Amino acid sequence: MPTVTMTVNGKKMSAECENRTLLVQFLREKQGLTGTHVGCDTTQCGACVVHIDGLPVKSCTTLAVQNEGAKIVTIEGLAKDGKLHPMQEMFREHHALQCGFCTPGMVMAAIGIVDRHKGEPTLAEKTVRHELEGNFCRCTGYHNIVKAIMAAFPLMKG
Amino acid sequence: MANAGIGQAVRRREDFRFLTGTGTYTDDIDRPGQVYAHIVRSPHPHAQIRRIDTAAAERASGVLAVFTHDHLAADGVGGLPCGWLVKGKGDKPMVEPPHPVLATGVVRHIGDPVAIVIAATRVQAADAAELVKIDYQMLPVVTSTAEATRPDAPRLHTDAPRNLCYDWELGDKAAVDAAFARAAHTVTLDLVNNRLVANAMEPRAAIGEYDRATGTHTLYTTSQNPHVIRLLMGAFVLHIPEHKLRVVAPDVGGGFGSKIYHYAEEALVTWAAKKVGRPVKWTADRSESFVSDAQGRDHVTSCALALDKDGKFLALRVKTVANMGGYLSTFAPAIPTYLYATLLAGLYATPAIHCEVQAVFTNTVPVDAYRGAGRPEACYLLERLVEKSARQTGIDRAEIRRRNFIPRAAMPYQTPVALQYDSGDFVANMERALKVVDYAGFAARRADSARRGRLRGIGLSTYIEACGIAPSDVAGSLGARAGLYEVAEIRFHPTGSVTVFTGTHQHGQGHETTFAQLVSEKLGIPIENVEIAHGDTAQIPFGMGTYGSRSIAVGGSAIVKAIDKIVAKGKKIAAHILEVAERDIEFKDGKFQVAGTDKAMSMGEVAFAAYVPHNYPLKELEPGLDETAFYDPKNFTFPNGCHICEVEVDRETGVVDIARFIAIDDFGTVINPMIVEGQVHGGLVQGIGQALVENCVYDGASGQLLTGSYNDYCMPRADDVPSFQVETNESAPCTHNPLGVKGCGEAGTIGAGAAVMNAVVDALATVGVTEIDMPATPHNVWRALKNAKT
Numbered sequence A: 001m002p003t004v005t006m007t008v009n010g011k012k013m014s015a016e017c018e019n020r021t022l023l024v025q026f027l028r029e030k031q032g033l034t035g036t037h038v039g040c041d042t043t044q045c046g047a048c049v050v051h052i053d054g055l056p057v058k059s060c061t062t063l064a065v066q067n068e069g070a071k072i073v074t075i076e077g078l079a080k081d082g083k084l085h086p087m088q089e090m091f092r093e094h095h096a097l098q099c100g101f102c103t104p105g106m107v108m109a110a111i112g113i114v115d116r117h118k119g120e121p122t123l124a125e126k127t128v129r130h131e132l133e134g135n136f137c138r139c140t141g142y143h144n145i146v147k148a149i150m151a152a153f154p155l156m157k158g
Numbered sequence B: 001m002a003n004a005g006i007g008q009a010v011r012r013r014e015d016f017r018f019l020t021g022t023g024t025y026t027d028d029i030d031r032p033g034q035v036y037a038h039i040v041r042s043p044h045p046h047a048q049i050r051r052i053d054t055a056a057a058e059r060a061s062g063v064l065a066v067f068t069h070d071h072l073a074a075d076g077v078g079g080l081p082c083g084w085l086v087k088g089k090g091d092k093p094m095v096e097p098p099h100p101v102l103a104t105g106v107v108r109h110i111g112d113p114v115a116i117v118i119a120a121t122r123v124q125a126a127d128a129a130e131l132v133k134i135d136y137q138m139l140p141v142v143t144s145t146a147e148a149t150r151p152d153a154p155r156l157h158t159d160a161p162r163n164l165c166y167d168w169e170l171g172d173k174a175a176v177d178a179a180f181a182r183a184a185h186t187v188t189l190d191l192v193n194n195r196l197v198a199n200a201m202e203p204r205a206a207i208g209e210y211d212r213a214t215g216t217h218t219l220y221t222t223s224q225n226p227h228v229i230r231l232l233m234g235a236f237v238l239h240i241p242e243h244k245l246r247v248v249a250p251d252v253g254g255g256f257g258s259k260i261y262h263y264a265e266e267a268l269v270t271w272a273a274k275k276v277g278r279p280v281k282w283t284a285d286r287s288e289s290f291v292s293d294a295q296g297r298d299h300v301t302s303c304a305l306a307l308d309k310d311g312k313f314l315a316l317r318v319k320t321v322a323n324m325g326g327y328l329s330t331f332a333p334a335i336p337t338y339l340y341a342t343l344l345a346g347l348y349a350t351p352a353i354h355c356e357v358q359a360v361f362t363n364t365v366p367v368d369a370y371r372g373a374g375r376p377e378a379c380y381l382l383e384r385l386v387e388k389s390a391r392q393t394g395i396d397r398a399e400i401r402r403r404n405f406i407p408r409a410a411m412p413y414q415t416p417v418a419l420q421y422d423s424g425d426f427v428a429n430m431e432r433a434l435k436v437v438d439y440a441g442f443a444a445r446r447a448d449s450a451r452r453g454r455l456r457g458i459g460l461s462t463y464i465e466a467c468g469i470a471p472s473d474v475a476g477s478l479g480a481r482a483g484l485y486e487v488a489e490i491r492f493h494p495t496g497s498v499t500v501f502t503g504t505h506q507h508g509q510g511h512e513t514t515f516a517q518l519v520s521e522k523l524g525i526p527i528e529n530v531e532i533a534h535g536d537t538a539q540i541p542f543g544m545g546t547y548g549s550r551s552i553a554v555g556g557s558a559i560v561k562a563i564d565k566i567v568a569k570g571k572k573i574a575a576h577i578l579e580v581a582e583r584d585i586e587f588k589d590g591k592f593q594v595a596g597t598d599k600a601m602s603m604g605e606v607a608f609a610a611y612v613p614h615n616y617p618l619k620e621l622e623p624g625l626d627e628t629a630f631y632d633p634k635n636f637t638f639p640n641g642c643h644i645c646e647v648e649v650d651r652e653t654g655v656v657d658i659a660r661f662i663a664i665d666d667f668g669t670v671i672n673p674m675i676v677e678g679q680v681h682g683g684l685v686q687g688i689g690q691a692l693v694e695n696c697v698y699d700g701a702s703g704q705l706l707t708g709s710y711n712d713y714c715m716p717r718a719d720d721v722p723s724f725q726v727e728t729n730e731s732a733p734c735t736h737n738p739l740g741v742k743g744c745g746e747a748g749t750i751g752a753g754a755a756v757m758n759a760v761v762d763a764l765a766t767v768g769v770t771e772i773d774m775p776a777t778p779h780n781v782w783r784a785l786k787n788a789k790t
């Protein structure tokens, strides 16, 4: 079995895994990072989104071995010294989560949305809704998720 | 405390763990020495099992065991029980066919479990499962609800001729027939309520564990009601007494009904853990959820409304065929009967109603309660029919409702279909919704859409639901095989903080916050000092769980009842210490006060005295401050409301856009408005999902599930739905529970489907399309437009 090494949430990690091991399985089962979830087997739900080298990626759709040397950030790596990331804060403030199962992937994808539009003066609701296409939430009806992302936009612009 | 009590939008205490990835869902749990199960499922909808050969799988690397029905039978394992017995016409009991944990002889739906493979790792179990050889002899198939009872349809169960589970009725047929005979208008409608897949985002999972030292079994499972699972699995399937069986439902990622039922996998991992001497874990992948989670709806209905010349409703006649799937899921028989036909009065004073329901078996995944459960089906047909009546009689859609609403002054109101409504101001809710949507301005908005080449439509829907099934004796007389009360224990700790044990279970509802608000306000202690415990049968006295929007109405009432006991005991303690008569003590804002004086003890001081009883009425009173209450509701609660939807339809593509959606809901007293609004938003999107995109489809000829993944089953996405305008009306609280609460979990789903479809029909009617079934996908709408043109 190959050994894969990557930096996860700032820490270097190595583990043996099969070639067919998905990144999400590697994180959940080898690293004990169970914050990243699996909601489907067809790359649609987005519960598994993590950041790979700064970009949001569905970790169920990339093999662990493909990510040799990569810098991975998962939901566990967002809060710094007990302080929530502004996106996490806004999710809480605007009640953008209910059962919490889609939440880690939603938050990681949402940060990606804001990152992509940071240079623009405003972020339109239509844009947010469109770019959330790849993330399902069965609980919230998206209303408050959209609100939270729009509210995080000015905070993340700094 | 001022901003943490009843009525405050307190931010949720659950959120920190979910936002930081530190929640604990079942699949996040690993038990020491754990091994993995993979279920071998039938790929055929209907077949005879001729032979099962497990030899190669048993030899595969990492495999500990492969089990089939014979192993279960040898251990005396029972079948999966059904929790509700419906009696049909003439008191004929329903047909209750055997539902084996692993199939024996015949498989009856795609996904029917046939064998379980247990191996050291997840992939080894999955790899070995491929090596289990099953020789199937294909049998003819029926999946269609409407065709199940045809004489030439293949029969699923020997004891169910014509695949009938029951043929049931409710209401006064003669009165309905007489009313139709003298009606000025008769409006008829045939419709299909499409089958849905619940699709909680967390797939089901279960871990079984056996402790040889104590002989105790533990099951971790994705359940909405761990005590119900313990009862059903312990008593009927595995014959484990309850004191030797612990069921834990940790954080659960959504349920919507699909995690109420006792499933085969729960019994399998619990049983197998003892067999192999290791904890056994099973986690569904999504494809497996599509063929093993109970599905929802699936009705075919003909209905008719009789009206007098002024548009007053005289009678309603409904005939429904409801699909049960291949076996009876835990509460399936109750859904299209007691949770459906009893709601057919809606908000209207229709004097006569008759409903017939045939429940049928087909080669499909079992159907059971899905968010709303029977009530969305009732609301959908009634509101489609009312809107059609408005069109047919030329009376405005709001006006025809106004003429027929049960007035607030008529409460309590006995409907002709068994229920007695206690409260509600139906007219006020609709008038408010009409105002918010600017009903008067609709014509101008329609003209504006037309200028842009688009068809605009508006649709109303009003709904009422019955929540918190009750009382237990009535439910029992209607066939429930369990009680439907709720349990709460309030345990004061010596230094004044409190743990509240509730028999309800949260899987998104935020009970840890809402219930803490309630307890904080009622006991007058800071919310930080209140912990809510739920989901573990080893901790919680008992409970019926969370479904049917019952948690606040029934579980919250049980908490209030336990609080009352605490306060009563506290008064005795305070009276003793303050040296006054008990009747002189008043409890207010967390203080036991001697009336008319400033002599008082705080709740915390009383709790301390109860645990350190040095100055205490030990002769009359036990030490300690810990009270348990069982609350059995006096009646259902009746949340109700009015939803209005406006759509724009693109004539070229058939795409339906929701331009506005307004929901005015009466949930009685609201504890946390932020959480309540969130429940409405989520419910609305499930209703809109059914109306516009979701559809579970089986191929009629092959019986194959055509929508077995998210590639083919369309889930509503953020850009399929709008932002909503939602408001609550708290002016007509529930009259028979201590909080005046009614429940809010299902309302959105119940009202939304009809509002959307009425709007779609209204838009399409302008170009000659009169009827369309759900889901109004672009393809279906485009086809309807095309057919209308030619």
Ligand code: FES
Binding pocket: A037, A038, A039, A040, A041, A042, A043, A044, A045, A046, A047, A048, A049, A058, A059, A060, A061
């Ligand atoms: S788990 Fe669903 S997209 Fe990755």
Ligand code: FES
Binding pocket: A096, A097, A098, A099, A100, A101, A102, A103, A136, A137, A138, A139, A140, B201, B253, B254, B508
């Ligand atoms: S919060 Fe439950 S799926 Fe999004």
